[in-house]
Amino acid sequence: MTDPLASDPEIAELLRREETRRRGSLQMVAAESTATPAVRAAVGSILADKYAEGYPGHRYHGGAEVVDEVEQLAISRAHTLFGADYVNVQPLSWALANFAVYAAFSQPGDQVLSLNLKHGGHQSHGSRANLSGRWFSVLNYEVRRDTERIDYDQIRDLALIHRPRILVAGGTSYSRSWDFAAMRTIADEADCILWVDAAHLAGLAVGGVLDSPVPYADVVTVATNKVMRGPRGGLLLARSEHEDSLSRAVYPFMQGAPAMHSIAAKAVAFGECLRPEYAAYARDVADDAATLATELGARGLRTVSGGTDTHLAVIEVSSLGITGREAAKRLAACRIIVDKAVTPFDEAPVSEGSAIRFGTAVLAADGLRPADMPQIADLMLDAMRTDPSDEARRAAITAAVAAVGEG
Template structure:
């Protein structure tokens, strides 16, 4: 840490030691978390800028606090870049997280108790799509559609029937653990027929859309939300895209309804992210995340592990580990012992409780950033299967850790 900000941590050795441990943890393990990607150096530079101390409550040109001239230009730059990148009429870059962006959508288009139709959590949906543990399930009338038992793909016929029966205020598309492309034109037709708002939560998809390897929901949806820190290599935060008629209601839903001043350093980092995501190098990276995920699924399948829905069209996949007589929690623990970081997950129609699950969720963006390619996935699949075979702390796990270090240079 060569600058004054880094040196200042020497006065807090306890925290400095913890931060050093986190740096070493990341460098010495294989990151297969679907929702994490290291931000780029330019994004990190924006995050540590002086804008981090600027209180800029309001919107460009209408701030409550003085001294916001630069903040106004930075926020407008982020808005303009995002609008150009995604082809959106309206952009809001202020949400502090993807979940905050989702809360703003509910605030803009629904009243407490209104019916909202979304993918079931245990079929790949997200907590903010109607879980009873979340505000979305407590404040709104959550109704759910699911995937077919036969192929684990979204059942659009059931979705349509449910929408026409319940007439939801909002239809939510998008997921946390669904690995296949979503039929946005079909959903637009269903939403029009049911007279519902079509909202696409593209938290995991936005980076693939920006990179040109996934269809864009923007032409079809009334509103799109996403996180800026998953496949997109931006700061932790959220963003909203929408059609022009929804501008006023969404502006008010973000501020003043759900939050006060935005994190202007994060807004600056989002501006960087939007610029970098439109470059050719980002498109190459996005293509690689999908190619690597598909190859890893093939290699794991060849080793006897079942991939939910038979594969992936994205950067993530759900891997059923029940054939190894394991649950998701134990599989996660064993792989962590071997230096491989994954999430535990459930499978559709899972016989195990949600807290345990029968699967792990894997994602490839961080692995691609670390320099791994499709040609390395045979080795990675071997690491995963070997890691799952033995209990936590087994001697073989130390060997896998050594192999990971040798390959990634951690």
């Protein structure tokens, strides 16, 4: 069969280079996973051509009979998977799902209480560089200095004093599980909306590794492209009383026509998450992360909060005499891909950081298990300790990484 991209050799070559980059490397960016073949097939399907503005049964454009069934199937599977009253599969991204929450429940200038960005929060929870931080009055809670875990007493105090419109649970670099029941109690006391941003948590929750936030939250946002191995996209889950406000917030307020090929791929991912083998995968993801954090600790590197309950961990590297930025650079030179990070009370500039953040969703998808983590920890330490000018040593580590990555 002729390669459809033969007509565009420049893009074909770039795709080939990306495949080469990934092959034989250790992809450990916490926000990434590997979409399954069925998900990729749906993303590249004929549905990419279809314009379907509106909701099933109420489309603006004609010829939507089939895509109505596709969207209803995705909704039905999400209901089964998450147990939520209301499901909206249309958000084009996780960030847009987050902004739909603001649109549904608040007005510009309203107060929002969320986790401090340096303590594991996310830009869309109130960073001044983001729409959320410019349009809303954002207050931050922090982790405890002694444990580096969520301080629920502080959250309650802040919520009762300031009475925010929205209380946000969840983040992007916090590696521990959340006490959703405690957050629900605080939200009820402060009479505010409890929003759980489960971008990094949902895939582990449906796999039985973490508690689900759905029974506790007013609204939950999900990134279907992280641990769940689905397409890039967002998902809204909520209590039934919020259906109208959230539906209008997504369409027509936040976006126009949905991406029907992505919705089909979401349906595929939800179906795959309902299979027993997905639960085994989710457990492997969490076990890999916990084991790797432990192994790095045994080699002298401290894990923020002392460990992880999830697929990610933040590892302080300042004991090696380098910044997080330099550590990530040295690891990348040996084909180990992570992110630089900050620790909760980091004194280093954010642009440099004192830590790295890794995730294990791709490692587990590639078949790597806890027994492989000691070797990976050794390779990471070797890479971070190797002077960038030592090309021979770096080549040796890269070869060892390729053997693990392709093994």
